[in-house]
Every structure is written in structure tokens, then in C-alpha cells.
Amino acid sequence: MTYRTQRLAEPYFLAAALLFVLQVVFGLLIAAQYVWPTLLLDTLPFNVGRATHLNLLVFWLLLALMGASYYLLAEEAETEILSPAMAYAQLALLLVAGVGTLVSFWFAGVSRGKPFTESPLPWPWLIVAGTVLFLVNVVGTLIKAKRLNPITFVLGVGMVGLALTYLINLVPSANLSVDYFWWWWIIHLWVEGFWELIAAALAAFLLIKLTGVARATMYRWLYVEVTLVLVTGIIGIGHHYYWIGTPRYWLLWGAVFSAFEPLPIALMAVDAFRSMRERPVAAADRVPAYFVIGTAIGHFLGAGVWGFAMTLPQINKWTHGTQVTASHGHFAFFGAFGLLALAAAFYMVPRLRAAGAVPSRRGLWSFWLMAAGMLSMVLAFTIAGVVQTYLYRLLGMDFMTVRTDYVAFWMFWVWAFGLVLFLPGTLLCAWDLFAIGRASGPRAPAEA
């Protein structure tokens, strides 16, 4: 850590770690409801649990990525963050909005209806306010530094795009097709557009720091990756416009553009492996290095392969709206963004605490438990989805018969692997992020 204000990242990471654990707990609950359908039926029905699971996902990822951005930005722009006070106010606003959202779901039973963006008013306004503070701080820091490199530029574009598309959430439409048309501008342009920019910039930063790969080379790769991400991904939104009341030409446009979406993701994976060969990663950085390689593989498999598998309309016609989508969703979110956010946390937190060489055992256990847990959950989801697609869609059996007699069996395994492997991994991960650099004795004095 070189700049005092990089410390801003720490409370963001810690809040994210707690919300991550909570997200997994709620995921286990709703998986269990497939197996035992009357479980908490009156107190916490499936829709409330699912809304909680999805919103916690968005909150913890955003908090972790924003925290990582503060750390990265100071170092790359070679200056202190413009206003630490603003960054703390932003965190407070986002946490109040997050807690308010959950309390609204649980106790007031209110929702705005569309998955991921259920958070009822006024909380979206607080999220907007927090995000505006973040953007002012980021852009202000860059202007103050008068220094823009490809990493901070791509990160900035990603963050501005993320914020602008979120504003769509404030303007619902009475027409369901129109409502969902714009909803995909948020969901798709986030995860297959602007979040990918943030991820690519953050991955480039981590790879440079971990492996010492030449900046000029990394910058070239970064630009090629993000150009391909947006050129394939922006019109690739068409794969969500096959069946929702939109014109038929999307079947062609969506198929062609999204067929190329795995390309930049494959490049990112090659980039990570190529950089890792540059020089051996220091022993103290083994944990973040595992997470960086994990995200390269998970991103490619979860977003690239699992996404491509269902992206063509001839296949999507049958798999759309089944557990096949859930398998891709879990694999891609965790592979592309979850592991990357945690890679950043495991790289940055020891440095924020000036901890020097930290033990890596707990972090590595956490990595392997989560990796094994997610892989086995994804396989169970995939089988559930294929069985469901065959019986329900191709053969026309009743939805609920298929769910209770066939899908529930595989959801039991999602639940069991989640409980035995993934949850312990997340708990270890959160524990480690709180404890790194503190466990061996009194806290190291802060660098001034």
C-alpha cells in the first residue's frame, strides 16, 4: 500500500464478505425448498428468499468491486483518492439501501417485481445517490491526478456505464414486453458489457502486480479484450430478445453476435495463463494467484461455454426458462465476478494491513472448497435443467410433476454440495478476510 486512502477499500471488502455469506445462506434455503416444499412456506416463501439471494449477490459484488476500484485507482493514478469522506458516505448510503431492501422484502412483503431489480422505492434512489458519489470521487481523482492509463480508463468507462444503465430501473413500463426489453439493458449490459470492462481492468491490474508482466503488453491485450467484449456483447443482447414480444429479426442478430461472445472471454483466460508464466508468483501471493487463475477458468467455462451452449435460438427455444439457465447463472456470476472480486480482496487486504507475508492455508482451503462446491452444484443444476427441458418442454409433462418428481432430486444435490462444500468455503473466506494480518498478534501500526 502506497497511498493512505487505499485503506478505503477495507470496509468495502469486509461488508462484501458478510453479505456474500448471507447470500449463500439464502441460496441454501431456497434450494431446500425444492426438496421440502413446505419449509418456511408462510414465513419466508421461495420468492422472498430468491429476491434476497439475488439482491445480496448484486450488493456484495458491487461493494467489493468498488472497494477494489479505490485501491486500484490511487495506485494507478498515483495520487490519494479525492475525498475519503465521500467514500465513507457512499458506503453508508449503499449499506442503508441494502439493509432497507432486505427489510422491505422480509417484513413489508413489497417488491418492484422484476428479478435482480426488486428493491422497492426509495432504496433505488439511495443506490443512485451512492453511485453518484462514487463516480464523482473516481472521476475527480482522475482529473486531480491528470493521469489516465488504459486500466483506469477502461475501469472508468465500466463504472459510468454501470451507473447510467441502472437509471433505467427507475422508469418501469406498463407493457410487460417493453418493461423486459429495458430490463435487459440493465442485466445484460451489466454482466456481458460494463461489468466485463471492470473485470478486465481489475484482472489486468492484478496480473501486472502478481507477475510483473510488461505494462505495454497488458494494455494491448486489455484493449483487444474490451473492444471485443462490447462489439460482440452490445448487440449480443439479442439473445434475450428471442421470445419476449420483440421482432423476429433478433433471432438472427442475437445468434450471430452472441456466438462470438466467448471469444474475448477465451482471450482473457489465455492472457491470465500467459502472464502467469512471466515469473513465479511470490509465495505470499499464492492465495490471490489461485483466485486469479480460478476466475480465468471459471469465467471461460461459466460465461463462455455454459453461456454459448444455450445462446442459439434453436436450443434456447427449449432451454429458456429452465434450470439450464440457473446452471449458467451460478457458474458465470461466480466464475467471472465472484472469484475476481475475491482475488482482489485477497491481494489487497493483507497490504492494507501492512501484514507482510501472511499464511495461505485458510485462503487456499477456502478456494478449493468454493471451487469444488460450485463445480458440483453447477453439474447438479445442469442435470436438473436437462431433465427438466426433456420432460417438461420436449415431452410436455406437467411443470409441477417434473419439478417435484425429477428436478427436486437434483436440487437436493445442489443443496447438499452447497451445504457441505460451498458454505464452509465462504465462511473460511470471510473469516480469513477479517483475520489476515491480525491473527499473529496486535495489529501492525498503520503506514502513514
Added chain:
Amino acid sequence: MNGKLLPTVFITGTLVSFAVLGAMTANSLAAIHASRTPPLTESVIAGKALWAARNCNDCHTILGIGGYFAPELTKVADRRDAAWLQGFLVRPAVAKPGTTMPDQRLTEADAQALVAFFEWVRRIDTNDWPPAPMGSAAAPATSSEGAMLFQRKGCSACHMAAGLGASGPGPDLTHIGGTPYDALPNTPEFLSRWLDDPQAVKPGTLMPRTPLSAAERDALVEYLVSLK
């Protein structure tokens, strides 16, 4: 290499892509409003507001989007008539004993609005999604109600009848009306009980219970006994 080239390509590519998406968006929205969705009415709008407020979409999918916990509702108004939907929405457990759909404490007016919403959604031009199951695509258009149900309810996933369906694992039903299967009776009374709950009649049977209304069950029985 020129250090400005890559950023320029990035910015240009992004702007051009957004320009194309913007034009396609304008075109799509115009088409949705003009012809691909029916006109909105007060009750459709009220129904959609309830649909959102009760967070139905995190259990059910609609247009294929949402939770995969409860039935897909894009074409629910094809499967169920308005009176049944109305009754189910107001008192789920009465209309369908054993359902795990939580009682949403809806008034009759609420339920009417939701039914209007489902009737509206049913008429969205979804490019023929969801697809008809493969079996039902083979059913002749002139079929009886029972013959259609045989395909649509998934019976043909395991059984053969009138040359359509699967050769297993369920028995061939081509002559079930004339020749009983496995020493089980083929009377209408027995077949009705069988369809209501196969496990109760023959514990351990592979045949799953298929949810059917009384009318659907009777139509299927009528069809089955006609297969001589």
C-alpha cells in the same frame, strides 16, 4: 505501433455498436407497441402492478424470465379458463387442494385484474414460444379433446396410442379400450381412479400422478376406452 490506435478502435467500436442497438431498440419498441402486444387496458395495468408488488416473478417465469419454482405463466390463460384462474387466485388451496402456492389474500377485483393481465400476456407475439411439445406437434388437428390431452399432458412421453407416442416405458395403449393391460380393469370407473392417483391403485407403479381437472380426466378416459 501507434499508441492511439487501440483506444480509438475501442471507442469507435463501442459507439457504433450502441448506435446500432439504439436504432434496433427504437424499431423494436415501435413494433411492440404497434402490433406485437395487444392494447393495454386499465385492468391489465392494474394486474401487472399486482404481479410486480406480490413478487410473483420470483417463483413463476413469464416470457421465460423469473424463478423456476412454479409454472411458467405466459400461456396460462390457454391452459385454464378465466373462472378457474379467478377461483385459484382468490383461494389457492380450495381450487387446488395440496398446492404450495401461498394465499396472496387477493380480493375478487385483484384476481380479475390479474386474469386480465394473463389474458393480455397470452396474446403477446412471442415468436411461437414456448414451443409445442414434440408429441403434440404430431397430433392431427381434428383429434378429439382426449386425444389432444394425451399429447399435451405428456402421456405420449411414455405411452403409444393411435400410432403416436413413445414405445416405453409405459405400456402400449393402442388397444386399451378392448384389451385390458396387466390384468387391470379397463372400465371408465377404474381408469378415472387410476388417473387420479396411480400410486393409490398400484403402489410402486412408475406412472406419475398428472394433475388434471375433472373435465380433462373424463375426456382422457373417454378417449382411452374408445381405443379398441
